Amino acid sequence: MSAMELDIANGDATPGLAHTPTNTSLLVSLRNVRFNWPGQEHDVLNIEEFFLREGERVFLQGASGSGKTTLLSLLGGVISPQSGTIRILDKDVTGMGHAARDKFRADHIGFVFQQFNLIPYLSLVDNVTLPCRFSRLRRDRAVSKAATVDAEAGRLLEHLGLDVSVLGSRPVTDLSVGQQQRVAVARALIGSPELIIADEPTSALDVEARFAFLDLLFREVKESGATLLFVSHDPALQSRFERSVRLSEINSASCHMGEGI
Ligand SMILES: Nc1ncnc2c1ncn2[C@@H]1O[C@H](COP(=O)(O)OP(=O)(O)OP(=O)(O)O)[C@@H](O)[C@H]1O
Ligand SMILES: [Mg+2]
DSSP states (O other): OOHHHHHHHTTOOOTTOTTSOOGGGEEEEEEEEEEOOTTOSSOSEEEEEEEEETTOEEEEEOOTTSSHHHHHHHHTTSSOOSEEEEEETTEEGGGSOHHHHHHHHHHHEEEEOTTOOOOTTSOHHHHHHHHHHHOHHHHHHHHHHSSSHHHHHHHHHHHTTOOHHHHTTSOGGGSOHHHHHHHHHHHHHTTOOSEEEEESTTTTSOHHHHHHHHHHHHHHHHHHTOEEEEEESOGGGGGGSSEEEEHHHHBTTGGGGTOOO
16 A cells, blocks of 8 residues: 555545645654754754654664664654754654653653663563653553553563563573563563654564564554554565655755765
8 A cells, every 4th residue: 555545544645745644643743853963064864754653663774874873862852953843742842851851751652772771780570660660651551451560561571472480580681682672672562652662673683583573563562552663774674564764765964874875
């Protein structure tokens, strides 16, 4: 189905404007965003428009150094653009102060990082429940699904194929890469954030394990109703996604990032 057909099926298309759906269907919309790192001559990102519809699973592809992680940091409110607007859940993230942005991120965005970023001195369950310490909203949502946040962590881990009664007492650093990945996914999903951002979480895996991981991630994201933005420079994964975006196609600064061809 083409983007326009998809818009029409969603009832939100204006013919000819298939790439700009109405705000009601958008979870994320980014307009006229420019960003350059301090001290750098050229913009890393200059994006006229980028959006994610509610419930979409989108693959973002681009060469190393092209600005993928920078874009995710903008979406997460970790950094601010020099100009332009970023709206998430119909809130202007760019207009928020630091504390409000941190809170917004903790409440609404689950990150799966390339290196998982598990905390070595926390237990398996405490690693998963960490976002609930920073977000009352996610804690309340987790508790509404199970009796306690720990019980919800256990439920998610079990769903992802990890037995807490067997693995729970081991340091998380002793878990296999595939197991650590699942812990990182459970941590991103706990408390049902609306947006899941995954920054190359499969790069350490062989091809078969990558597809198995994607299946698992898709199942969980679908069940929670979240929108997924999955970043990778591995084109083999692209066909599994509803939509694929190449950063160089939306980023007019890409000629400075060695991705303009
Ligand atoms: N904290 C930073 N300070 C200054 N420059 C940075 C910083 N982070 C990234 N950059 C620069 O911004 C550009 C884009 O980097 P970014 O990490 O977003 O790329 P990427 O597409 O995620 O690459 P990779 O696929 O290797 O993860 C690079 O030129 C990089 O050197
Ligand atoms: Mg990166």
